[in-house]
Amino acid sequence: MATHSHDTSLAGLTRNQSLVMGALSGASAPLSAYAILDQLREAGVRAPLQVYRALDKLVELGLVHRLESLNAFVACRHAGCETHDITAFTICEQCGKVAEVTDSKLAGQLEEIARRQGFRATKSTVELRGLCKQCQAAASVA
Amino acid sequence: MATHSHDTSLAGLTRNQSLVMGALSGASAPLSAYAILDQLREAGVRAPLQVYRALDKLVELGLVHRLESLNAFVACRHAGCETHDITAFTICEQCGKVAEVTDSKLAGQLEEIARRQGFRATKSTVELRGLCKQCQAAASVA
DNA sequence: ATTTGTCATGTTATAAGGTTACATATTGTG
DNA sequence: CACAATATGTAACCTTATAACATGACAAAT
Numbered sequence: 001m002a003t004h005s006h007d008t009s010l011a012g013l014t015r016n017q018s019l020v021m022g023a024l025s026g027a028s029a030p031l032s033a034y035a036i037l038d039q040l041r042e043a044g045v046r047a048p049l050q051v052y053r054a055l056d057k058l059v060e061l062g063l064v065h066r067l068e069s070l071n072a073f074v075a076c077r078h079a080g081c082e083t084h085d086i087t088a089f090t091i092c093e094q095c096g097k098v099a100e101v102t103d104s105k106l107a108g109q110l111e112e113i114a115r116r117q118g119f120r121a122t123k124s125t126v127e128l129r130g131l132c133k134q135c136q137a138a139a140s141v142a
Numbered sequence: 143m144a145t146h147s148h149d150t151s152l153a154g155l156t157r158n159q160s161l162v163m164g165a166l167s168g169a170s171a172p173l174s175a176y177a178i179l180d181q182l183r184e185a186g187v188r189a190p191l192q193v194y195r196a197l198d199k200l201v202e203l204g205l206v207h208r209l210e211s212l213n214a215f216v217a218c219r220h221a222g223c224e225t226h227d228i229t230a231f232t233i234c235e236q237c238g239k240v241a242e243v244t245d246s247k248l249a250g251q252l253e254e255i256a257r258r259q260g261f262r263a264t265k266s267t268v269e270l271r272g273l274c275k276q277c278q279a280a281a282s283v284a
Numbered sequence: 285a286t287t288t289g290t291c292a293t294g295t296t297a298t299a300a301g302g303t304t305a306c307a308t309a310t311t312g313t314g
Numbered sequence: 315c316a317c318a319a320t321a322t323g324t325a326a327c328c329t330t331a332t333a334a335c336a337t338g339a340c341a342a343a344t
Binding site: 175190213 | 303
Binding site: 099106109121123126128132133 | 211241243245248251254255261265268269270271274
């Protein structure tokens with residue numbers, strides 16, 4: 001029998017969540033919530049909230065990251081990765097490509113900074129904007 | 143007679159710039175561009191653009207920082223500080239207080255991460271969200 | 285099988301953040 | 315003075331995000 005309504009396809013995700021996840025997985029650069037919305041209109045998604053709610057959940061599950069300096073979202077590339085503690089992102093301003101880096105020394109350094117102040121961090125944002133290797137090469141040709 | 147138009151008061155700043163700088167300097171927590179606008183209406187500032195233009199310049203001068211995870215702005219606390227390269231921020235979600243930290247080990251680690259990828263960074267965002275020391279103490283009482 | 289609780293959905297309207305385009309004024313410099 | 319460069323003012327607009335409220339789907343317990 002057909003599982004009506006909530007068809008998940010990706011374990012445990014609801015329809016809207018898997019639509020949003022699919023859009024992000026298929027993208028080569030971060031997508032804004034509204035870009036996702038536009039892309040999913042023909043699949044029946046009509047309102048910003050449907051996208052934002054799905055994004056909230058996906059971020060909570062660690063399947064998607066929000067890039068604060070871009071107000072946009074990317075699918076997590078660390079397949080089944082569990083260590084979602086502290087991730088740094090490099091974001092190419094030319095081609096939009098994003099790389100995720102987890103680095104224990106960086107994590108340690110951030111913890112140290114917090115500790116020195118008696119600050120209890122619950123979330124961290126580390127984003128580097130600039131040019132990726134490929135785009136630097138392309139630029140130097142021009 | 144009143145100095146019409148560009149009175150700077152803080153070296154080299156135009157009227158709008160020093161109004162915005164004043165608003166941020168007097169605040170104990172980050173202000174959004176629109177909060178600044180509201181606060182400066184009686185001083186004759188009417189449109190968002192006037193605030194954004196001033197903010198752009200102040201950020202460029204290193205007198206103000208933008209907090210990406212908050213879409214808000216703070217006055218730089220490092221008085222005449224020249225080393226505006228890489229700054230980390232701790233942001234208390236309870237009281238709004240922000241601390242600026244410059245740490246050469248952190249800077250080194252970020253450079254290392256970029257170098258490994260051949261990434262050329264032009265701008266960095268490092269923000270820790272959580273509870274400051276005081277607010278932790280207050281919370282543990284409740 | 286209805287109740288009840290919980291979570292996801294759908295929709296409208298609106299708040300908050302930020303930019304484009306264009307006209308005007310100021311000011312410093314040759 | 316004249317001119318370029320920079321700062322200003324204003325309106326309209328676009329993008330990003332949330333509030334408020336009603337509905338639907340399903341599980342577990344009666």
